[in-house]
Amino acid sequence: MDRFNAMRVFTRIVELGGFAKAADSLQVPRASATVLIKQLEAHLGVQLLQRTTRQVSPTLDGAAYYQRCVQLLADLEETEAVFSARRQNPRGTLSIDMPSGIGRLIVIPALPTFTALYPQIELEIGLNDRPVDLIREGVDCVLRGGPALDESLVARPLAMMDQLTLASPNYLEHMGMPSSLDDLGRHQMVEYLSSASGKRFGLEFQIGTELRQVHLPKRIAVNSSDGYFAACEAGYGLIQAPHYHAMRQLAAGTLVQVLPQLAVPKMALTALYPPHRQLSQRVRVFVDWLVQLCARPGTGLQR
Structure with a gap:
């Protein structure tokens, strides 16, 4: 059993509330996700997940194990980034969400500069004004106008919009x-x-x-x-x-x-992401790029 892969599958199941959603998110067969969790529970000797017909939720042991997994996986990603070319060339899928206006008018038209710098990052972009549960929906980073409402998230100021x-x-x-x-x-x-x-x-x-x-x-x-x-x-x-x-x-x-x-x-524009994602090179380079983009003349964010 690949324990780190099993931990990745387990954390995504907890975050998305189901095997199918987690498997689709990680692009693995659902049967493989089920086998990995069974092997992980057998290895640990505890039940990690409670399964019902409607949803999957962590047991008390599973909730404690989830917190440790999140930190371990974040540490692993950071360690690999430090000691490999991924520090300069981060790769993988980055899921972001933003208001439709910001996306249509500012971010997406400028994205070719970002994808040219980081060609191995694949972007999944949601455009809407509704609140997003970053953990449950598997979103890495959101852009929001106005005050940051969730104090559990890391907030990076981008601009004060006129x-x-x-x-x-x-x-x-x-x-x-x-x-x-x-x-x-x-x-x-x-x-x-x-x-x-x-x-x-x-x-x-x-x-x-x-x-x-x-x-x-x-x-x-x-x-x-x-x-x-x-x-x-x-x-x-x-x-x-x-x-x-x-x-x-x-x-x-x-x-x-x-x-x-x-x-x-003025209205604040802020990038928000979960604390365990602040070590992610994908999130870091994207937010750094957003800071530069928002300071660029001609965006209309600041006159």
Whole structure:
């Protein structure tokens, strides 16, 4: 029995909650995964997993063994990287998740530079605004805008994104262009509903040292950034969004900046990953590349 391979299969089963998902993730036959776990349990003399018709979960011994396996596998990967060419040429699959706007407009167009530097890394990219359970879903790294909500993850700041207040020309034609906060009393907004926290977001303005929150009447609330922009372009009211996401609409004239004299609080962009992944060369080089990408002029992250 290859004990390290068995440990890899075991940890992925715990993280994904099933043999089939783990086998697919590691690209091994399900039968091979089942045999490895049986051999591992026989070798250790304990039951590691509880199997039901719906899910697989670790026993008390299995949970303790999982924690040790995670650390051992991370140490093994780091050791191999230090003493081999993999330090300069990391390889393997890197699973990442990010908001669709960041992915479509910034990261994916720039990815050829990353894949040219690291041709042996294969990327699996999820584009969505929903919260992701990195451990259970087998994701190595996520990018998120706003405050980091999970303190158990390692957070690497990438940028403080400039934000704008926006409206469609059609909306402004009917409602008029606001020139001050007082003018907003006769306007409406599109409400953003966070999939991660359930929080509802109105408008915010930085007036000196004071953060002024403004909640206007609404007819639509959405939980995705693309839907947020679509509702604004359709004339349902004001929105506030990062500058990078509005560059195309501003250039095309489908959206217009309003109240430019009133600052909107910047939004943090952060890379998050589980503590046991901070030793991974794949994660490290990708996050380092993201830091450089976000500092590059022309991305629209910072003006």
